Amino acid sequence: MVRELFQSFKKDANGCISRNEIIDRLRQAGITPDDPRLGHLWAGQDASDTTGEQLLDLAGFTKLCHRNEDLLARAITGELVIPDFASFTADITEIYDSLLPDKRGKVADYIPQLRRVPPDQFAIAVCTVDGQRFTIGDVGVNFCVQSVCKPINYCLTLEGHGADVVHRHVGREPSGLGFNELSVNGNGLPHNPMINSGAIMSCSLIEPSLDIADRFDYVADTWRQLAGGSPIGFNNAVYLSERQTADRNFALGYFMREHGAFPVGTNLIQTLEFYFQCCSVELNGAALSSVASTLANGGVVPLSGDRVFSTDTVQKCLSLMSSCGMYDYSGEFAFTIGLPAKSGVSGALMLVVPQVMGIAIWSPRLDSLGNSVRGIEFCKQLVAKYNFHVYDSLVGDDQGSKRDPRLKKNQSAIEGTMRLLWSASKGDLDGVRACVASGVMPSSSDYDGRTALHLAASEGHIDVVAYLLQQGAELAAVDRWGGTPLSDAEKGCHTQVGKALKRATDSEAASTGAGKQTA
Ligand code: GLU
Numbered sequence: 001m002v003r004e005l006f007q008s009f010k011k012d013a014n015g016c017i018s019r020n021e022i023i024d025r026l027r028q029a030g031i032t033p034d035d036p037r038l039g040h041l042w043a044g045q046d047a048s049d050t051t052g053e054q055l056l057d058l059a060g061f062t063k064l065c066h067r068n069e070d071l072l073a074r075a076i077t078g079e080l081v082i083p084d085f086a087s088f089t090a091d092i093t094e095i096y097d098s099l100l101p102d103k104r105g106k107v108a109d110y111i112p113q114l115r116r117v118p119p120d121q122f123a124i125a126v127c128t129v130d131g132q133r134f135t136i137g138d139v140g141v142n143f144c145v146q147s148v149c150k151p152i153n154y155c156l157t158l159e160g161h162g163a164d165v166v167h168r169h170v171g172r173e174p175s176g177l178g179f180n181e182l183s184v185n186g187n188g189l190p191h192n193p194m195i196n197s198g199a200i201m202s203c204s205l206i207e208p209s210l211d212i213a214d215r216f217d218y219v220a221d222t223w224r225q226l227a228g229g230s231p232i233g234f235n236n237a238v239y240l241s242e243r244q245t246a247d248r249n250f251a252l253g254y255f256m257r258e259h260g261a262f263p264v265g266t267n268l269i270q271t272l273e274f275y276f277q278c279c280s281v282e283l284n285g286a287a288l289s290s291v292a293s294t295l296a297n298g299g300v301v302p303l304s305g306d307r308v309f310s311t312d313t314v315q316k317c318l319s320l321m322s323s324c325g326m327y328d329y330s331g332e333f334a335f336t337i338g339l340p341a342k343s344g345v346s347g348a349l350m351l352v353v354p355q356v357m358g359i360a361i362w363s364p365r366l367d368s369l370g371n372s373v374r375g376i377e378f379c380k381q382l383v384a385k386y387n388f389h390v391y392d393s394l395v396g397d398d399q400g401s402k403r404d405p406r407l408k409k410n411q412s413a414i415e416g417t418m419r420l421l422w423s424a425s426k427g428d429l430d431g432v433r434a435c436v437a438s439g440v441m442p443s444s445s446d447y448d449g450r451t452a453l454h455l456a457a458s459e460g461h462i463d464v465v466a467y468l469l470q471q472g473a474e475l476a477a478v479d480r481w482g483g484t485p486l487s488d489a490e491k492g493c494h495t496q497v498g499k500a501l502k503r504a505t506d507s508e509a510a511s512t513g514a515g516k517q518t519a
Pocket of ligand 1: 145146147148179180196242249279343344345346
């Protein structure tokens, strides 16, 4: 494989390839220079090379590939999950540009630290399950995660205790109420882990035997791992403000304690403070996209290959993000967007496209339900372009123009044509019908100009020929050797097919002639 990869690059007079060309090809595939998996590739140029362009022979290239051959090979041969990454990122850029002028909504103002955030900042960051990355806008600016900490904390509780124990303390139904409503379910438990009461409960369950400082370190370390190497911060001013203005969260804590919802031995004040600390974790858009991509990837960080959560944990977390992650817009979000997501009052939104990518959107202006205005609009435009809604797989080709970015360029057209030609040549009428029904054009041709009608005619499959004629397949199609369906039938001595094609040609000529006369 390494030899074939090497051959695909331009060579100089000595048969060497340029490291810069490798880097360019990787960049096009979405593998960026700060990718921690390929640090050795970008590191230092050869000092003896005055052109600044290090050249590699096959042995040098083999050595380079040694550490991560699979990733290099898949990137170079266009086998990553979004093969045409450039087109995909062009679409993301277009959506970003279209949303920049949108100034609707207001920043959260319950604490001064959020009230003071410049409201027009906007960042989008994408990280696929193969670690292809794209960022646009204010992606280097840190923001606090706020409620986006809730799914991560829920994952930590599942990892620590298993779902049975966790759900003795927290439900898993949407509440139908505001995110900080003073309410418990019929069992006296918080409704789910994605609202404040449930998130406070999660905090009571995370490493309860550890010292409070070590419990926070544990959470921060988890964020660090999920971020795939991007830095993670803590906003102390946000934490202090949250603590000072936390009457409702304290009320929720006491209310749940009154119902006996907490694990035995829970220190309520420490638990609440721990919750405010978790909300005050800071990161930037690029880092949050890595977190989201880890959930998309079943718990393994794409950028490091480290498993942070089990697939079982992630499956449960994504289920609750799907039903409860977007405040009082959760049902509407599940209906229109059809993807798991979690937003926070800082304007952060973490969107997960399972097995494909994680996307972070950050724009601080919020709508009346507390979701980022641009964040929601971005999600709407994304699923209008791409078939990411969980039930898009049920929608037939007749339902419009949504694209599948997991396909290679022209892949679906090529595959459709190949299926049609193959079925036609085998005389598989059902197969031909199925292709046409799924939107493949009856006259589509391969590289040599061969159509389904050519192939069915040369093999003498009269029923397929009759069907294709009825579907308006082009009679006069000429392949690269000058052959038509009729000449193919004659060459193969398929008299019946020949007759059918002649009849169709004559009647086409007659109707064209009649058309001419009328005109
Ligand atoms: N720190 C906020 C609270 O507990 C979180 C708000 C949010 O992002 O929903 O009130």
